[in-house]
Amino acid sequence: MKRTLLLAAALLLAASAFAQGAYNYQRRSLFEQLPVRRCxxxxxxxxxxxGCEWSELFGRRRVLNRGISGDRADWLLGRLDPILAGRPRKLFLMIGVNDLAAGRTPREVAADVAALLDRFAAASPRTRIYVQSILPVNDRDIPGASWGxxxxxxxxxxxxxxxxxxxxxxxxxxxxDLASRLADATGLLDKRYxxxxxxxxxEGYLVWRDAVAPYIR
Structure with missing residues (x-):
């Protein structure tokens, strides 16, 4: 019985990894066909x-979504070329929570962010970069909060x-600093969002929008 449960768990993890890999490839291949421009x-x-429709949220066609579900800071470094080639006007980055969930350290994540900044400084120095804090998390009284x-x-x-x-x-x-705007009094992600x-x-994305709207303008 124990062996059966272990096998089932292994198969579930393998299927999850395969699905995530497929989605990552699908998104990356799409982004490679969609040019980024200087505006x-x-x-x-x-x-x-x-998970957000950024162009609709800001009412601006040239606000682009280059997020990929499950992405990590170290993986993200491998898909920067199509963005760097376009030399966009502004870049809003949020990355790291999946790295931490996978056991990587805060210093490793920070080092990857530094590497990203170095690459933009070299290849697209006029891009204004906004590094957004990792959001807080919450497992209290939220059904299905089992992400780890x-x-x-x-x-x-x-x-x-x-x-x-x-x-x-x-x-x-x-x-x-988005974290403080979306946290409750205990520092956890506010259940309202x-x-x-x-x-x-x-509702959470509206808070995010209002926080960065001055930088978009």
Whole structure:
């Protein structure tokens, strides 16, 4: 019985990994066919970015979504070329929560963000970059909050501290603290803005929009 359960769990994990790999490839291949232009504003990140209709949210056709569900900071570095080639006007980045859930350290995530900033400084120095904090998470009284990310509250906070310090020393880079806007009084993701403890509902995206709207303009 135990062996059967272990086999079933292994097959489930393998199927999940395959599905995520397929989705990642589908999105990357699509983005490679959609040119980025110098007038564009690009939102780059994982499922939290992927889940929004950014052009509609801001009412601007040139605000582009380049989020891929499940993406990590180290993986994201491998898909920058189509964005760098377009030299967009602005880039809004949020990345790292999946890295932490996979056991990577805050310092590793910060190092990958630094590598991304270096590549833009070299290939697209006029792109204004806004590094957005990793959002808080929440597992309290939320049905289905089983992502495992919620265990990384301390690592999320530490990553945000490291990345904020990193941005402070970079010309043309702005750190945007979204975490405090979406957190409740205990520092967890406010239940008004999530239904699974990790991803945002429409109300959460409106808070995000209002936080970065001055930079979009």
């Amino acid at each position: 564009d504003v690009v939102f780059l990140g994982n499922s939290i970015t992927d 990310h919620w265990k990384r509250k301390a690592e999320i906070a530490e990553t945000n501290r490291l990345v904020e310090a990193l941005c402070r020393g970079r010309r043309g880079v702005v750190y945007v 999530t239904n699974d403890g990790l991803h945002l509902t429409g």
